[in-house]
Amino acid sequence: MAQSFEFGLDTFGDVTADLQGTLHSQAHTLRDVIAEAVLADQVGVDGFGVGEHHRPDFSISAPEVMLAAIASRTKRLVLGSAVTVLSTDDPVRVYQRFSTLNAVSNGRAEIILGRGSFTESYPLFGYDLSNYDELFEEKLALFVELLKGGAVAWRGRTRAPLTGQTVYPPIEHGRLRTWVGVGGSPESVVRAARYGLPLSLAIIGGNPIRFGSYVDLFLQSLERFGQPRQRISVHSHGYVANTDEDAKADLWPHYQAMRARIGAERGWPPPTVAQFESEVGPLGALYVGSPETVAAKMFKTMRALDLSRFNMKYSSGTLPHDKMMRSIELYGTRVLPRVRTLLAGEAAND
Numbered sequence: 466m467a468q469s470f471e472f473g474l475d476t477f478g479d480v481t482a483d484l485q486g487t488l489h490s491q492a493h494t495l496r497d498v499i500a501e502a503v504l505a506d507q508v509g510v511d512g513f514g515v516g517e518h519h520r521p522d523f524s525i526s527a528p529e530v531m532l533a534a535i536a537s538r539t540k541r542l543v544l545g546s547a548v549t550v551l552s553t554d555d556p557v558r559v560y561q562r563f564s565t566l567n568a569v570s571n572g573r574a575e576i577i578l579g580r581g582s583f584t585e586s587y588p589l590f591g592y593d594l595s596n597y598d599e600l601f602e603e604k605l606a607l608f609v610e611l612l613k614g615g616a617v618a619w620r621g622r623t624r625a626p627l628t629g630q631t632v633y634p635p636i637e638h639g640r641l642r643t644w645v646g647v648g649g650s651p652e653s654v655v656r657a658a659r660y661g662l663p664l665s666l667a668i669i670g671g672n673p674i675r676f677g678s679y680v681d682l683f684l685q686s687l688e689r690f691g692q693p694r695q696r697i698s699v700h701s702h703g704y705v706a707n708t709d710e711d712a713k714a715d716l717w718p719h720y721q722a723m724r725a726r727i728g729a730e731r732g733w734p735p736p737t738v739a740q741f742e743s744e745v746g747p748l749g750a751l752y753v754g755s756p757e758t759v760a761a762k763m764f765k766t767m768r769a770l771d772l773s774r775f776n777m778k779y780s781s782g783t784l785p786h787d788k789m790m791r792s793i794e795l796y797g798t799r800v801l802p803r804v805r806t807l808l809a810g811e812a813a814n815d
Contacts, residue, residue: 470767470808472801473512473776474505474793475547475700478524478531479723482783491524497786498525499534501779504790506539508797513539514547514577514700514776519585522726522782529562536570544570547700547776548579548646548665552600553586555624556608557632563641564634572638577665578605579646580653599623602656605645609660612640644698647679654679658686663696665776672748673699673766680770698774699766702781703752704788705759705795712754715788716781717741720751723782752777756799763800764807775804 480494489497502513513535515528525531532544544566549559559576567574580601587594603621610617610627614635620626644665645657657664664683666676680697687695702720706712717738724736744751752759763775779792 468773470772470805471511471543471698471774472796472804473514473543473545473698473774474501474510474796475514475516475776475778476501476525476780477516477518477547477778479780479782479784480522480524481786484785488783491521494524495531498531499538501786501789501793502535502542503538504793505797506542508794509801510542510793510797512543512545512575512774512776514545516547517550517581517586518583519589520583522723529566532566532574533569536566536573542573543575543642544573545575545642545644546577547778548577548581550581550586551578551604551608552580552597553590553592554604556604556611557627560608560611560632560641561634564632564636567636567641568634575642575644577644577646578608579648582648582667596623605656605660608643609662612643614640644696646700651679651682654683655686658683658692658695659690661687661690661692661695663698665698665700666770667700668750669702670744670750673701673750674748674769677770696773697771698776699770699772700776700778701750701752701766703759703777703779703796704781704784705754705756705792705800706788707755707795709754709758712758713741713745716753716784719782719784726782756795756803759796760800760803760807763804767804767808768811 476498478494478498480488480491482488505513515525515531517528519526528546528549536544563574563576584594600623603623607619610619611632616629616631617627618629644663646665647653648667668676704712704716706715721736743749745753752762767775779789
């Protein structure tokens, strides 16, 4: 059977600015995200993901609510989180919210579970960051039990036990599509394989091809645990404009400000133009340029890492809404047809 490929768009609801540089409200940004998803649906994008954050520069703190609003305005998009921070939430409630989303969207819901690279949710919800690993391990184990449906018996240290309860509403057909999001930890790759869940790799810097070792580890671990083959996807930042020069000029000031702000929190040096050019280049992790440039780079990554899905984070700091709308249009109408043609041509030559 020929491999199927999917292409998505992700956003954290990055708070944007108006033409005078004044930041929009988070509420304004959330309404814009809905319009962006509607356009993605219209131009042939397969999936739309919204990432959970709890900070002033990203507006989406309740992914399921956003996705339910988007579900009411779209017809075909797969609607997912990118990611849901399971460590600081209750797996039962997460499952209920996404099973509800799955019902109201007629089976279009999916979830990417992760630990999150930002830690604001730990103090906000009363969790100890020193339990970072234990929280995710235990809660993922419970979520996997919930995926099976029916009565659940589970006991751990991070929440009250379940002693045969059934969680409602059940998934109407099959089971909830669930991925594990991984940043840069081999242990997380092995964990996803142990539970037999698809792998979503967040690649935000450096040569994407270096993640080939993680793909190999995942496939080897699936075999070792006796699990069937699972899908692999990549989440990376990108932006599409009419030309390479336009794309870089549009993106750089917003990307630079965002990376400098987050870098200051984490002890990173401010980004330089040279670093940006390197990441935009053929060996970097930014998919930025004309439709032809972005399509060629996506195809190269998908082929090298044996991916079945590519998700592009199209928002970047205060990058204006109208710029993102044009990028979404080009991604759906020109980038994706080109990538699909390249992948189909390669399959025909196998």
